[in-house]
Amino acid sequence: MPTYRAPVKDMQFVLNDVLNIAQYSNLPGYAEATPDLVSAILEEGGKFCENELQPLNLSGDHEGCTRHEDGSVTTPKGFKEAYQKYVEGGWVGLTGPEEFGGQGMPHVIGMCMEEMLVSSNMAFAMYPGLSQGAMASIIIEGTDEQKAKYLPNMVEGSWTGTMNLTEPHCGTDLGLLRTKAEPNDDGTFAISGTKIFISAGEHDMSDNIIHLVLAKLPDAPKGVKGISLFIVPKFLINEDGSLGERNGVTCGSIEEKMGIHGNSTCVLNYDGATGYMLGEPHKGLRAMFIMMNAARLGVGVQGLGLSEVSYQNAVEYANDRVQGRSLKGATAPDKPADPIIVHPDVRRNLLNSRSFNEAARAAASWAALLVDLSRKAEDEKEREWADDIVGLLTPVIKGVFTDRGYENATAAQQVFGGHGYISEWGMEQFVRDARIAQIYEGTNGIQALDLVGRKLGANGGRGIQAFFKYVSEIIAENKDNETLNDFTGPLEKAIGDLQTATFWFMQNAMTNPDNAGAGSVAYMHLFGHVLIGLMWTKIAKVSANALANGTEDPSFHENKLLVGRYYMKRRIIETNALLAEIQAGSDELMALDAANF
Structure with missing residues (x-):
């Protein structure tokens, strides 16, 4: 049976230390979001997900929903009762407007709760999740x-x-x-x-x-x-x-x-x-896009949530399952074999997931913060900047996070070997559930086309220029910090590849639009590596400072640096190959006649 432990400590670290949301106390909802209150919300939300939702995940998958002759539908056993508890706990209205009965908490807090819901029970999470998007459209477009x-009944959850x-x-x-x-x-x-x-x-x-x-x-x-x-x-x-x-x-x-x-x-x-x-x-499409854009960020978090829970179960299995001996010799001589976590390829699968999960959590939280800033910041320029950046990040988070979520769920399944293919272990469910996130709310190919065809040129390229400037400033601020050289160096190369790819599109996509289409998915993933690398650089700076100042939890921050270095040395280097794929253009891709496929 699969298990789940809500990553509350890591969420607190992202919110309080990496993003420092306390600095936004001038924004509506943020003054009330003190570290103590946020901690209490995350702790209680984590317990609800672990104790009420996760136990229903496997059984709900096996039972499914039932349609009756009158067209009514019954959800799996326990879902209705769990939803009632969810409503009674006030979770539906966590970020809802106070004037309609909500708690008015920042969107960034809601994003953390969304991740936990998905990790514990993605099918359940979709019931209240769709409501959030519908409410957003009514709030903005409704009379x-x-x-x-x-809204009062929707915010309440009834x-x-x-x-x-x-x-x-x-x-x-x-x-x-x-x-x-x-x-x-x-x-x-x-x-x-x-x-x-x-x-x-x-x-x-x-x-x-x-x-x-x-x-x-x-x-x-x-x-x-x-x-x-x-x-x-x-x-x-x-x-x-x-x-x-x-x-x-x-x-x-x-x-x-x-x-x-x-x-x-x-x-x-x-x-x-x-x-x-x-x-x-x-004008319905404009109104619906309010809902769709909120949903696309949420679907990106679905990729993260399933990557996290599948990783957790793979780690537990890798530490428990004994098979073969370490290449360096026995590490558990008292056992007939060593735990499989000693094998480099098992560790590769695990670290690919973990190095994504922790930075993706920071990136999703940053995007949620930008959503709040775009709506609530006092300064018009700040609202504009935040809106530009989140517009760029939305297709990247939806597309890259769900591609990687499926990839990581499959890698976690691989750690289990044959047991990963068997239903009772739950890993094959994570793989199947993760697959839809790449498809709905606009397939990932559509996300890539949206990024390249619309978002890059929006407002004369204002958003992408602002992103380049922001990343470059982060690199410049930390370039003299030797502790961060393993982060700023690879990030500088990656942002250089992203800039080169962007300029290549400017020079080659206008005369031949197929060049944009042919390179769009590679560009989206190149952008994703830069985003994850940016977050690791921010995380590394916080952890390095904590270690230098004598933190009470050195192992937490040491592990952050170790996992971050793994990503910066083994994963972000893929930007060079992605750039080459973009610059290959579309000639070979479009040359084969349709009848010859």
């Missing part, structure tokens, strides 16, 4: 009446939310969607069509489900400029706030999936369902 009508984009013939290219919204005389709209792959689309855990649905008005322009967004509740809501009759939306089936079996991924059929426009007509 005062809509906010008052939906109602959940979804996002409805995909249709059977229409995935990424939303301009092809066919779901219709016919105006009614009372100002509402009749929504008709079919949506597929709708996570948490129907279930028994909440009293109501608030669907956000993309559809087209009769007079809609063709393409993405003709899409509107609608609020379509599962149950209509009476004037007094009570639930009324069932709306015209039903679950036609539950998708048969590779993983995340505990989450009800539904085909939803809309048959003249009553909907309410959210935002402006034909």
Whole structure:
């Protein structure tokens, strides 16, 4: 049976020491987020995930969800009761607006909780996770009446939310969607069509489900400029706030999936369902992207969460399983063989994961902090800078973190050998669950195209220039610190490769756009290495200073430096090969005729 221990200590280190969130006490929510309160939140959140959610992960995967003849869905045994405890603990509204019953905690705290939820039970985490994105869209695009009508119950958790984009013939290219919204005389709209792959689309855990649905008005322009967004509740809501009759939306089936079996991924059929426009007509994609961008960062954290839990279980197994002898001779002469952790290749698998996890946690937390700064900073320039940087980081975190999450889950499975392929150990579930994160909320190839095709040139390249400047300043500040030479040197080479790749696109992608497409995934991963290297440099500086000043926990900081050096010597050097792949262009890639594949 797999286990999970919430990495609360490491989260505290990232928040308090690496990011020093106390310096942002002037921002709404941050003044209340004292180290003691943050510690209490993380400790209690970790206990909830370890004790309530993790034990349901394997059983929920085996049982899955059940659709009944009336279209209702029952979640796996224990899920409904665990969700009720989650609601009673106030976890749904942790970062929700106080005016609607939330606690108003910083987004960066919510990101840590999200990681723990995913590590302990990804399928469960998706039920409240989708609600966060739906709430974000209503908060920004909704009228005062809509906010008052939906947000209190959603923040509380008694109602959940979804996002409805995909249709059977229409995935990424939303301009092809066919779901219709016919105006009614009372100002509402009749929504008709079919949506597929709708996570948490129907279930028994909440009293109501608030669907956000993309559809087209009769007079809609063709393409993405003709899409509107609608609020379509599962149950209509009476004037007094009570639930009324069932709306015209039903679950036609539950998708048969590779993983995340505990989450009800539904085909939803809309048959003249009553909907309410959210935002402006034909501006639905803008409103939906509010939800999608929040979800993309969350999906990136899913990659991290599964990488973390699979790593933890692989470490435990590697220390317990005896097989063969160390290449240097027996390390456990009293046993018939040595623990497999003595073998370099096992350690390679483990350190590849750990050196990613710890820096990725810092990067995800930094991105969450930037989201708060982009919305709440007092200075307009600071808000603009934060928004530019988080815009760049979003496709990188979604794409790179989920690619690496799947890679690391597979590597952890490899540590188990044949046992990793057997269901009872739980490793194959981590691999299956991790796979979807590379696909939904925009496949990782789409993330790479978004990064290269949109984000690099946004606002005249203002964001990427700001990122280059920020990384260069970090390197310059620490270049004379000999303790950090193992970090600043490789980071300087990596950022140089990223700059060269960026300029290559500027020179070669305008005349031949296929050059951008051919190198986009390599560029995304090159950027990811720079981001992870940047975080390791920040972490190393904190740990080096702690050791120099006489820390009470020297082993913690010594291990940080050891693991960070591993990444900087063995992983970040991949930027050179990625640059070569980008500069190879698209000629060979596009030369083979489609009929000859």
